[in-house]
Amino acid sequence: MPEVRYVRAIAEALAEEMARDERVILLGEDVGAPGGTFGATRGLYQQFGKDRVRDTPISETAIVGAAIGAALNGLRPVVEVMFMDFIAICWDQVVNQMAKMRYMFGGQVRLPLVLRTHVGAGLNAGPQHSGSLEAWAVHVPGLKVVMPSTPGDVKGLLKAAIREDNPVIVVENKTLYAMKGEVPAGEHLVPIGRAEVKREGRDVTVVALSRMVHEALKAAEVLAAEGVSVEVLDPRTLSPLDRETLLASVGKTGRLVVVHEAWAPCGVGAEIVAVVAEDGFHSLKAPIRRVTPPFTPVPFSPPMEKFWLPDAHRIVAAVREVMA
Amino acid sequence: MEPTREQALGIYRMMHLIRRFEERVAECFAGGEIPGFIHLSVGQEAVPAAVCALLREDDLVAATHRGHGQCLAKGADPRRMMAELFGRATGYCRGRGGSMHLCHLPRGILGTNGVVGANLPIAVGTALAAQIRGSGQVTVGFFGDGAANTGAAHEALNLASVWDLPLVFVCENNLYAEFTPQAVHTKATAIAERAAAYKMAGVTVDGNDAVAVFAAAADALDRARHGAGPTLVEALTYRYRGHHEGDPMAYRTKEEVESWRQRDPIPRFQGWLLGKGFLSEADDQRLVAEVKSEVDAATEFARQSPWPAPEATLEDVYA
Numbered sequence: 001m002p003e004v005r006y007v008r009a010i011a012e013a014l015a016e017e018m019a020r021d022e023r024v025i026l027l028g029e030d031v032g033a034p035g036g037t038f039g040a041t042r043g044l045y046q047q048f049g050k051d052r053v054r055d056t057p058i059s060e061t062a063i064v065g066a067a068i069g070a071a072l073n074g075l076r077p078v079v080e081v082m083f084m085d086f087i088a089i090c091w092d093q094v095v096n097q098m099a100k101m102r103y104m105f106g107g108q109v110r111l112p113l114v115l116r117t118h119v120g121a122g123l124n125a126g127p128q129h130s131g132s133l134e135a136w137a138v139h140v141p142g143l144k145v146v147m148p149s150t151p152g153d154v155k156g157l158l159k160a161a162i163r164e165d166n167p168v169i170v171v172e173n174k175t176l177y178a179m180k181g182e183v184p185a186g187e188h189l190v191p192i193g194r195a196e197v198k199r200e201g202r203d204v205t206v207v208a209l210s211r212m213v214h215e216a217l218k219a220a221e222v223l224a225a226e227g228v229s230v231e232v233l234d235p236r237t238l239s240p241l242d243r244e245t246l247l248a249s250v251g252k253t254g255r256l257v258v259v260h261e262a263w264a265p266c267g268v269g270a271e272i273v274a275v276v277a278e279d280g281f282h283s284l285k286a287p288i289r290r291v292t293p294p295f296t297p298v299p300f301s302p303p304m305e306k307f308w309l310p311d312a313h314r315i316v317a318a319v320r321e322v323m324a
Numbered sequence: 325m326e327p328t329r330e331q332a333l334g335i336y337r338m339m340h341l342i343r344r345f346e347e348r349v350a351e352c353f354a355g356g357e358i359p360g361f362i363h364l365s366v367g368q369e370a371v372p373a374a375v376c377a378l379l380r381e382d383d384l385v386a387a388t389h390r391g392h393g394q395c396l397a398k399g400a401d402p403r404r405m406m407a408e409l410f411g412r413a414t415g416y417c418r419g420r421g422g423s424m425h426l427c428h429l430p431r432g433i434l435g436t437n438g439v440v441g442a443n444l445p446i447a448v449g450t451a452l453a454a455q456i457r458g459s460g461q462v463t464v465g466f467f468g469d470g471a472a473n474t475g476a477a478h479e480a481l482n483l484a485s486v487w488d489l490p491l492v493f494v495c496e497n498n499l500y501a502e503f504t505p506q507a508v509h510t511k512a513t514a515i516a517e518r519a520a521a522y523k524m525a526g527v528t529v530d531g532n533d534a535v536a537v538f539a540a541a542a543d544a545l546d547r548a549r550h551g552a553g554p555t556l557v558e559a560l561t562y563r564y565r566g567h568h569e570g571d572p573m574a575y576r577t578k579e580e581v582e583s584w585r586q587r588d589p590i591p592r593f594q595g596w597l598l599g600k601g602f603l604s605e606a607d608d609q610r611l612v613a614e615v616k617s618e619v620d621a622a623t624e625f626a627r628q629s630p631w632p633a634p635e636a637t638l639e640d641v642y643a
Contacts, residue, residue, distance in 0.1 A: 025456065051456055057486065062445045062479030069449020072434060073384065074457055077449075092476075096439050097446060105427040105435060106417035107640035144643040166642045239643045 002185055007177035009155035010040040010116075014078065016187075017162040018048050021076060024162055025052045027063050028080030028116075037082055038177050040116070060090035064115065068098050071113040071167075078162060081117040084171065085131045098167045099142030110165045114158070118172040120211060121261060121298045121309050125174075130298035130305075132210070132262040137169045138239045138271065144192055145239040147171040149213035151181035153236055156190030164192060171238075173210045195242035197249065201231035204255035204319050207246065207272055208232060212259045212291075212310060219315035228323055238268050246272065247280045254285035255322045259315055264292040289318040325542040326535060329602045331377050333611075335534050336597055338373035339590050340615045342393040345402055348619050349392065349409060353569045357627070358409050360422050363390040367532075367564040370589035371496050372397040374537035375464060375557075378545050384432040384454075384463040386447035389424050390496075390563070391436035394466050399431040402622035412629035419632040420640075432461075441467060441474030444493070448480045451489035451554075462490045462548040470501025472515045481556065485522040488553035492544040495558040496531060502567045503575045516558035524554050531559030532589040535596055561589075 004012065018024045026032075026041060026048075032055035035042035045053040056063045060081055067079035081087050087094060094115070102109055121130040137145045144166060148154035154172060161168035198213055199220050208216035213234045220230035233249050235242060250256050256276055258269035269290045276288065291310045299305055327335060346364045353362050365372075368390075376385065376397035387394040395405060400416070408415025409423050416428050424438035434450060437443040447465030454461040471477050472495060484491045495515045499506050506513050519526020525547060529536040537559055544555035562584040566573045573581075597603035 054452075054487075057479070057482060059479035059483055061476045062448060062483045065442070065445020065476065065480070066449035066452055066483065069386075069434070069446040069451070069463075070453040070456075071449070072429070072446070073450040073453035073461070074459075075453045092439055092442055093445060097437075097442055100425075101435075102642075103640050104417060104421045104425045105429075106415070106420045108417070108427060108429055141641065142643060 001182040003180045004151050004183040005177070006151045006154055006179045006181065007038055007040050009151040009183050010158060010172065011042055011044065013155045013158040014041060014044055015047060017159055018044065018052065023074065023076045024078065025054065025070065025075055026078050026080070027054045027056055027067055029056055029058055029082050031055060031080050036080070038174060060086055061093055064090040064093040065097065067113050067115070068093060068101070068111065071111045072109060076112040076162060078114040078116060081115060083129050084117040084119045084133045085128050087117060087133060094143070095140050099140045102166065103142055111167050112165045113167045114161045114170055115167065116170045116172065118174045119261065120173040120175040121305060122175045124300055124302055124305060126300040127297035132260065134171045134238055135262050135267045138268055142167070143239060144168040144237070145171065146192060146237045147210050148236060149176065149210050149234050151179065152183045152188065153190055155183050156188045157192065157236065160189045160192050168192065171210070175211055190236065193237045193240050193242055195233055195235045195237070195245040197231060197245070198234050199230065199232040201229040201253065203229045203253055204257060204322055205231045205233055205249040205253045206315060206319065207256065207258045208234060209260040209268060212261060215310065215312045216259055216315055218312035219319065222312065222316050223319055228319060230319060241271065241275065243275055243279070246275060250276050250280045251283045254283050256284070256288045257291060257315065257318045257322060258288070259291040259310055261293060261310065263295050264290055265295065267292060286322040289322055291315050291318045325539055327377065327538050332597055332602050335373045335377045335538065336593055336603070337611055337615065338377070338397050339369040339534065339593065340612060341402065341618065342369040342373065342396050343590060344615050344619045345396060345622070346392055348623055350565065350569055352623065359411055362423050362569040363567065364565045364569065365390045365393045365563055367584065367588065368496050368498060368561045369393055370534040370537055370593065371494065371531045371559045371561060372466070374534045375494055375541040377538065378541050379462070379464065382432055382459070383461050384434055384450045386434045386443035386450070386463065386465045387426070387436040388443060388466050388468060388471070389436060389438055389440065390468065391426065391466065392423070395426050395428070395433050395436065398433050400426070400428050400433055402618060403625040406622040406626040407629045410626040410629065411631070412626055413632040413636070414625070414629040418636065441471040441476040443467070444477050444480035447491055448484050448489060451484065451491040452487065454490055455487070460549065462492060462545055464492045464494055466494050466496060468501065469495065469497040469499065469506050469510065469515060473510060481518070481522045481524070484554040485524045488551065490548040491554040492541065492548055493554060493556045495556065497558050497560050498563045500567065500575070503571070505575065514558070516556055519556040524556055526556040526558070528558045528560065531561030532587050532592060534589060534593040
């Protein structure tokens with residue numbers, strides 16, 4: 001299977017879907033001629049032209065609103081919000097317009113719209129460019145939310161999102177853009193709403209999001225040497241959440257650790273824990289643990305940011321605690 | 325451009341329909357038949373009636389929270405609108421939306437909108453799609469003097485201009501943002517002057533003069549249809565009723581309201597029609613009676629319509 005970088009997998013997904021369907025257009029700041037701030041749209045402006053690959057002003061509200069309008073009038077826009085932190089700027093368009101439209105208009109409209117954005121600390125980007133705000137979107141009915149952790153998943157989920165007739169927020173991770181991974185050749189779609197067991201195990205389920213999947217896999221290696229068999233589960237889609245796969249895994253292992261880069265209070269981990277507490281309680285052999293950053297903004301300076309970020313060591317410590 | 329006889333009579337009838345419809349809404353709201361919050365545009369009818377008289381069926385209108393008139397003028401069925409306001413299953417949105425979320429896409433009605441200014445970026449998007457698809461559609465984005473101060477309005481005006489979109493911004497400047505007079509919320513009160521900052525055409529008209537609104541809208545639509553980009557039309561008008569029904573209107577005098585009633589758009593346009601010989605007294609009486617019975621029928625339709633099943637709450641859900 002070919003190895004492709006995460007950021008390249010995004011560009012491939014966009015190119016394939018744009019070639020497949022002329023209604024697919026791209027909107028965003030620097031997505032056109034510059035090819036995107038991280039290169040995710042490189043080559044698309046040259047391939048598909050300025051009509052379909054639109055550089056926009058720094059006007060998050062207008063460009064997300066424009067994507068909504070374009071979706072209402074026959075196109076299938078993919079709009080980029082450059083950092084998820086900036087989604088706060090256009091949150092009205094996302095929450096009050098995009099998410100509610102099909103429902104509040106009595107089902108008469110469909111919004112085939114993808115909003116791409118990225119999260120992730122670890123690049124010293126500081127408090128306003130590093131946040132993981134996926135829980136905001138998950139809290140709102142009417143938004144599908146996916147959070148791919150590998151090149152294969154980002155390609156397959158983005159393609160599936162573009163073919164979906166409802167709004168999908170694709171939460172990428174800037175620290176994964178350079179990562180290489182296997183991407184199946186040819187048509188590759190990952191269904192929205194399906195979790196994946198990234199590593200099978202018997203003793204404890206570690207549910208990890210985005211880049212934390214890779215930290216969890218590292219932790220699982222360390223723990224395997226200690227005789228602890230860790231199952232690593234990547235939900236991949238956060239809304240709607242694949243409850244069945246989650247409950248089946250915890251039903252098997254009886255222990256749960258959840259890890260993500262977002263803050264703990266009302267984070268996606270809180271929802272995952274609630275699902276297990278409500279519908280998987282009797283399979284639990286130990287209290288649940290969450291591994292999350294401190295409840296502070298992401299600090300800029302490298303030693304503080306490193307201190308802030310969850311990592312494999314903390315996951316190992318949490319697993320040891322639930323195994324004790 | 326002046327309206328033809330047929331266009332003028334259509335506008336006149338629409339102004340009466342909007343007036344009668346909204347006065348009925350006020351009665352039904354006061355009587356407890358319409359739940360929620362209601363924002364009426366009584367006094368502003370000339371603007372949507374004259375603008376929408378120039379639109380094709382597949383043109384699009386992004387309406388405001390004060391948008392009943394905009395929807396009716398774009399071809400909404402008063403019966404299904406009234407049913408939606410009553411919260412009934414036969415309403416355009418099956419009771420999900422109400423007054424501030426009225427939508428009927430087959431007639432190009434993109435929705436009234438409960439968030440001031442938020443409809444304008446969406447109007448940019450429908451205009452963008454029209455431009456890319458070459459569909460020839462024009463989008464009209466209505467807004468008020470209050471919305472003019474939102475970031476969404478600024479962003480939408482700039483983006484529409486930079487892309488030369490087939491879009492007409494129509495500001496119904498009724499001099500008040502909710503309870504606050506324009507001089508308190510805006511230093512540069514002439515909204516159309518802002519057009520220059522976006523390098524787009526801008527014009528201010530007497531919004532209570534249907535003929536003037538028609539002429540300005542015709543110019544703007546002509547530009548939009550011929551690739552000459554957006555226009556900002558500011559129509560100076562006035563609402564007689566409060567920001568919402570129940571608003572005690574402590575922020576203005578009875579004399580001020582009365583002075584605007586002297587400039588009411590309906591008798592003014594009636595005078596113009598009579599002067600042109602487009603309307604006889606008998607035709608006028610017949611038209612007014614027809615409109616009344618149409619609103620009566622809409623009200624009866626709403627009253628007789630079933631409530632939505634509570635379980636319909638759970639439909640149209642995907643995430």
